[in-house]
Amino acid sequence: MSDTATAPAGVGLSHRQIMAIMTGLMMGMFLAALDQTIVSAAMRTIADQLHGQTVQAWATTAYLITATISTPLYGKLSDIYGRKPMYLTAISLFLIGSALCGVANSMYELAAFRAVQGLGAGGLMSLALAIIADVLPPRERARYQGFFMAVFGISSVAGPVAGGFFAGLDSFIGVEGWRWVFLVNLPLGIAALVVVTKVLNIPHKRVNHRIDFLGAAALTVGLVPLLIVAEQGRHWGWGDPLTLGLIGLGVAGLVAFVLAERRMGDEALLPLRLFRSSVFSLGNGLNFIIGIGMFGGLLSLPLYLQIVKGMSPTESGLMMLPLTFGILSASLFAGTRTAKTGRYKSFPIVGIGLIVAALLLFSSIGFSTPLWLSAVYMVLMGWGLGACMQTLVLAVQNDVSPSDMGVATASVTFFRQMGGTIGAAAFLSILFGVVGDRIASALRSAALTPEFLAAVRDPAVLANPANKPVLDMMANGGVGAPSLDDTSFLINLDPRLARPFQDGFSSAMDTVFFTGAMVMLVAFVLVWFLKEKPLSNQSGMQRRAQEEHAAAALAG
Numbered sequence: 001m002s003d004t005a006t007a008p009a010g011v012g013l014s015h016r017q018i019m020a021i022m023t024g025l026m027m028g029m030f031l032a033a034l035d036q037t038i039v040s041a042a043m044r045t046i047a048d049q050l051h052g053q054t055v056q057a058w059a060t061t062a063y064l065i066t067a068t069i070s071t072p073l074y075g076k077l078s079d080i081y082g083r084k085p086m087y088l089t090a091i092s093l094f095l096i097g098s099a100l101c102g103v104a105n106s107m108y109e110l111a112a113f114r115a116v117q118g119l120g121a122g123g124l125m126s127l128a129l130a131i132i133a134d135v136l137p138p139r140e141r142a143r144y145q146g147f148f149m150a151v152f153g154i155s156s157v158a159g160p161v162a163g164g165f166f167a168g169l170d171s172f173i174g175v176e177g178w179r180w181v182f183l184v185n186l187p188l189g190i191a192a193l194v195v196v197t198k199v200l201n202i203p204h205k206r207v208n209h210r211i212d213f214l215g216a217a218a219l220t221v222g223l224v225p226l227l228i229v230a231e232q233g234r235h236w237g238w239g240d241p242l243t244l245g246l247i248g249l250g251v252a253g254l255v256a257f258v259l260a261e262r263r264m265g266d267e268a269l270l271p272l273r274l275f276r277s278s279v280f281s282l283g284n285g286l287n288f289i290i291g292i293g294m295f296g297g298l299l300s301l302p303l304y305l306q307i308v309k310g311m312s313p314t315e316s317g318l319m320m321l322p323l324t325f326g327i328l329s330a331s332l333f334a335g336t337r338t339a340k341t342g343r344y345k346s347f348p349i350v351g352i353g354l355i356v357a358a359l360l361l362f363s364s365i366g367f368s369t370p371l372w373l374s375a376v377y378m379v380l381m382g383w384g385l386g387a388c389m390q391t392l393v394l395a396v397q398n399d400v401s402p403s404d405m406g407v408a409t410a411s412v413t414f415f416r417q418m419g420g421t422i423g424a425a426a427f428l429s430i431l432f433g434v435v436g437d438r439i440a441s442a443l444r445s446a447a448l449t450p451e452f453l454a455a456v457r458d459p460a461v462l463a464n465p466a467n468k469p470v471l472d473m474m475a476n477g478g479v480g481a482p483s484l485d486d487t488s489f490l491i492n493l494d495p496r497l498a499r500p501f502q503d504g505f506s507s508a509m510d511t512v513f514f515t516g517a518m519v520m521l522v523a524f525v526l527v528w529f530l531k532e533k534p535l536s537n538q539s540g541m542q543r544r545a546q547e548e549h550a551a552a553a554l555a556g
Contacts, residue, residue: 037159052107075410094120160317291419326382
C-alpha cells in the first residue's frame with residue numbers, strides 16, 4: 001500500500017491511510033492556526049507602523065467577513081468537485097492574500113488584502129473538519145484529535161515568538177520586519193501545497209449542486225454595511241442618516257438572504273431544512289454566540305498585555321500560553337471521555353460556564369493585577385473553549401446525513417466566524433469608543449496625586465523629548481492629546497505620565513470583557529436545551545455507502 005493509497009467508498013481506512021490524510025490536513029490547518037497567533041501578537045506594532053491603531057478592527061473583520069462568506073461555498077463546491085481540489089484552492093488563495101498583505105502601505109490596504117487571505121482561510125478549517133468527518137466515525141475522531149491539538153499547540157508557541165520577533169525588527173533581508181508576519185506564510189504554504197497534493201487522496205462521489213451565488217451576494221450585502229456601522233457608528237453618530245441607511249441596507253440584505261435560501265431549497269448556501277433539527281439550529285446558534293464572546297475577549301488580551309502591562313509582542317504572545325494549555329488539555333479530556341462514553345452534552349455546559357466566569361474575572365483586571373492571576377484566568381478561559389468548541393462541531397456533524405456533511409460542517413465554521421466578525425468589530429468599537437473618556441478621567445485623577453505632580457516638575461522629565469506630547473497636552477488644558485492611532489509613544493514615556501493612559505485602556509478593556517460575559521451568559525442559558533443524540537460508530541463514507549446500498553436494494 002502506497003502512502004497515497006485510496007480506499008474504495010464504504011471501506012474503513014487503515015491507520016496508515018488515515019495518518020497520511022492527517023498529515024496533509026495538519027499542514028493546511030497549521031497555516032490558518034499560525035496566522036491567527038502570529039498576527040495577533042504583532043497587531044499593535046503593525047497598527048502603529050501603519051498609523052491605524054483605532055481602525056485596526058478592519059484588519060481582523062475584513063479577514064473574517066470573507067472567511068465567513070466563503071466557508072459555506074467551500075462546503076458546496078467540495079461536494080461537487082471533491083475535498084482535495086478545493087483544499088488546494090483554499091491554500092493557494094491564502095498564499096496570494098499573504099503576499100499582498102506583505103506589501104500593504106496603510107491599514108485600509110492591509111484590510112483589503114486580509115480579505116483576500118480570508119477567502120482562502122474559509123476553506124482551511126471547514127474542509128479539514130469535513131474530511132475528518134468523511135473518514136472517521138464520530139466516536140473515533142477523539143483518537144486523532146490530539147494531532148490537531150498538537151498543531152494548535154505548536155502554532156500557539158511559534159506564532160507569538162515569530163510575530164514578536166519580526167515585529168521587533170526594523171528590517172529583515174531588506175524588508176520591514178512586520179511584513180514578514182505575512183510573508184513567512186509563503187514557504188510554509190508552498191510546502192503545504194506539495195504535501196496535500198501527494199497525500200490527500202480520499203474517495204469522492206460527485207454530488208451535483210447549483211451554486212447559490214445569489215445567497216452569497218445577499219449575505220455580503222447584509223453583513224458588510226452592519227459591520228461598517230459597528231466600526232464607524234460612534235464617529236458618525238447613531239442617528240446619522242448614513243448610519244441609519246447602512247443599517248437599513250444590511251437588514252434588507254439579510255432578508256434577501258433568507259428569501260434566496262428559501263428559493264434555492266436544497267441547493268442553498270445554508271439549506272433552511274437543516275434548521276428544522278433542534279440540534280443543528282441550537283448548535284450553530286451556540287457557535288455564533290461563542291464566536292462573539294471568544295473574539296471579543298481574545299482580541300483585548302494582547303492589547304492589555306502590551307499597552308497596560310508594557311510587554312513586547314513576543315512577551316505578550318508567550319504570556320498567552322496558559323490559554324493554549326487550557327484549550328489543549330480540555331479538548332483532549334473532552335475528546336477522550338466522549339470516545340469512551342459516547343456522551344458529550346456536559347462538556348459545552350461546563351465549558352460555556354467557565355468562559356462566562358473567565359470573562360467576568362477579566363473584567364476586574366487592571367494595571368496592578370499580578371500576571372500570575374491573569375494567567376489563571378487564561379487557563380479557565382482555555383478550559384472553557386476547549387470543552388465546548390470541538391464538542392459542538394461533533395454534535396452538528398452527528399446530526400446530519402452524509403450527503404449534507406460538507407455544508408453542515410461549513411455551517412459550524414460559518415456561524416462561529418460570523419459571530420467572531422461581529423464580536424471583533426463591535427468590541428473593538430466599544431474599546432476605542434470609551435477609551436478616550438476613560439483616559440481623560442484617569443488624567444484628571446492623576447493630576448491630583450503627588451507622583452504625577454512630581455513628574456511634570458521633574459527637570460529630567462521635562463528635558464526628555466519622549467514626554468513632550470503629554471506635557472504639551474497638560475500645559476494646554478488637555479487639548480492636543482497624543483493620537484491613539486499610534487500608541488508607541490507610551491513605550492518611552494515616563495512611567496508616571498504613562499500610568500493614566502494605561503489605567504484608561506485597562507478600564508475600557510474591562511468594559512469589553514464584561515460585555516463579552518453578558519453575551520456568553522445567553523449561550524449558557526441556551527446550551528441546557530441542546531438535545532444529546534447517540535454518536536454514530538460509522539464514518540461519513542461508510543454511512544454514505546450504506547445509504548446507497550439501501551437505495552439500490554429498494555430500486556432493485
